[in-house]
Amino acid sequence: MRSTIEDTLRHVQFLNRHLNTFDLQCMVVVVLLELGISTKRDGFDYMKNGIILLCEDPALLITKGVYPEIGKCYDPPVSNMQVEHSIRSAVSDAWSQHNSRVWGYYFPDSTGSKPKKPTNAEFMTRIARVLELWQGCRKEVSYETK
Amino acid sequence: MKLNNVASRREFLKTIPTQELDEILQAELRKENIDDDLVRLILDVLEEREADRPVEISVEVATAVEKYTTYLDGLGKEPAKPTRRWSVVLKVASALVVVGLLFFVVPQAANAENFFEMLARWTDSIFEFFSPGDDNKQPEYVFETDHPGLQQIYDAVVELGVTEPVVPMWVPEEYELLECKTTSISRDKSVHAVLSNERDTIFFRVSIIDTKNGVNIYKDELGVITYEHNGTTHYIMQNLNRQIATWNTEKNICSVAVDCQEDILFEILKSIYTTEED
Amino acid sequence: MKRFIKLIALVLVITTLLIVPAGAENVNDKASAYFMSSTIYLDKVSSTKFDACFSVGAYGIMDELGASSIKIQRSADGNSWTTMKTYTKESYSQLICENTSSHAAYVTYTGTVGYYYRAKITLYAKQGTGIGEVVHYTATLRL
Numbered sequence: 001m002r003s004t005i006e007d008t009l010r011h012v013q014f015l016n017r018h019l020n021t022f023d024l025q026c027m028v029v030v031v032l033l034e035l036g037i038s039t040k041r042d043g044f045d046y047m048k049n050g051i052i053l054l055c056e057d058p059a060l061l062i063t064k065g066v067y068p069e070i071g072k073c074y075d076p077p078v079s080n081m082q083v084e085h086s087i088r089s090a091v092s093d094a095w096s097q098h099n100s101r102v103w104g105y106y107f108p109d110s111t112g113s114k115p116k117k118p119t120n121a122e123f124m125t126r127i128a129r130v131l132e133l134w135q136g137c138r139k140e141v142s143y144e145t146k
Numbered sequence: 147m148k149l150n151n152v153a154s155r156r157e158f159l160k161t162i163p164t165q166e167l168d169e170i171l172q173a174e175l176r177k178e179n180i181d182d183d184l185v186r187l188i189l190d191v192l193e194e195r196e197a198d199r200p201v202e203i204s205v206e207v208a209t210a211v212e213k214y215t216t217y218l219d220g221l222g223k224e225p226a227k228p229t230r231r232w233s234v235v236l237k238v239a240s241a242l243v244v245v246g247l248l249f250f251v252v253p254q255a256a257n258a259e260n261f262f263e264m265l266a267r268w269t270d271s272i273f274e275f276f277s278p279g280d281d282n283k284q285p286e287y288v289f290e291t292d293h294p295g296l297q298q299i300y301d302a303v304v305e306l307g308v309t310e311p312v313v314p315m316w317v318p319e320e321y322e323l324l325e326c327k328t329t330s331i332s333r334d335k336s337v338h339a340v341l342s343n344e345r346d347t348i349f350f351r352v353s354i355i356d357t358k359n360g361v362n363i364y365k366d367e368l369g370v371i372t373y374e375h376n377g378t379t380h381y382i383m384q385n386l387n388r389q390i391a392t393w394n395t396e397k398n399i400c401s402v403a404v405d406c407q408e409d410i411l412f413e414i415l416k417s418i419y420t421t422e423e424d
Numbered sequence: 425m426k427r428f429i430k431l432i433a434l435v436l437v438i439t440t441l442l443i444v445p446a447g448a449e450n451v452n453d454k455a456s457a458y459f460m461s462s463t464i465y466l467d468k469v470s471s472t473k474f475d476a477c478f479s480v481g482a483y484g485i486m487d488e489l490g491a492s493s494i495k496i497q498r499s500a501d502g503n504s505w506t507t508m509k510t511y512t513k514e515s516y517s518q519l520i521c522e523n524t525s526s527h528a529a530y531v532t533y534t535g536t537v538g539y540y541y542r543a544k545i546t547l548y549a550k551q552g553t554g555i556g557e558v559v560h561y562t563a564t565l566r567l
Contacts, residue, residue: 325525333465361462385483
């Protein structure tokens, strides 16, 4: 059955509670792990950095903003094409054995009779949105506009 | 005792109290080399335990969604310009209507199963809203393929100056490129490619048209059907035992023909637009 | 008897008329087994000269691919046409390419100002013992 936003936030609350932190990096790592992305892949680090960037700046474009910023973190810098390819491979591998219950929390289109694999942009953006939404749900946090 | 398989590890973790599992999880995540399986197993065990006694969500979802969507909507707004009194009245009235709708519509939508569609729409609108300078509101096209033959075709097409998505990024395995030829005379430039797996063949052609005469595509007497994908109308027809798709972009006329199953043709067509940046 | 002969003649005429030519004339029934796509046109290069051009893509690597002939035709009124010059693959080697799936070529003709011109281009493909041909007419050009 398709997850509602309450199901998703309840799940994020569950992660938050057991991690005992809302350190964004920690949350992103756990979410990627539970979605089946392996920490051993290059794409894992790229995605982690990409999601964090999108949390910090939701207006950032994927190919013109996120990929170059990710690439710059490495020496020598990694090309946009390599970043895109690594992320896409990691998502595809995880998708091939995905747990529909967990994936359904973040990507409702991935469940149902015609499951749809998210694109790179959808993958990172949806996770960023969910984590940001949860952060905003916590009453002591207010959004800062830049 | 070393527990090698997943089932044994899971059974062992089930014997550990929740608080200790939390500590193991937190410690594992602080390590440089995380044991992926251990983290996933711990989360599974913890979720199983909580499935028996679900915990209520501790936040006001509707309010949070409203707050978040307002925040996203406010990103990137231009500074307010001086306005006449009547337009200020209109804007205030509009804002009141919007706020009213948010209070009535958003909470209901948030509690309904279609919230993700609303979130998705917000996400789509963010992409639309935050794609300044992209007049088409189209995702940026990135050609990416593992097939060396398709890469060669792409390189040939790019050399002609074609930047639109016209080259497939996928063909079934075992197809090898037999020929990729560029012809250029007068006002006509074309790339024509043949890929084969010794049983079946795929043909690809893109022509840059700068002539009133257009392009002839050969077909048999069977009808033509249309296939819409990515905002492009593809015309599907038959030529003896081959399925052909042809379509035009602003300056190019493209064709793909296969002599295998029709569903392969559709997969090839879809792969032209798979930018992964939707 | 006369009536019978007239009837047979009528049937023959009707039958002939029913063989309606398509936009392209198929010299060989298996033409579309060879050709995937083509472009043909006239390109004016000066006040008296123009190129008669073609570009053709085939289904597979052909032993020979291109045009077997290009006939330049002229008309004073755009209706009645006369062939002024014929270029054949035997005389103009650029019309044919060997071992390829795609070929493009053109011939340059010098005409007379004030006349209409068009080209009748017979596309040609040969693979093994099989041959395919299809005839196209370009749009009209007035010098």
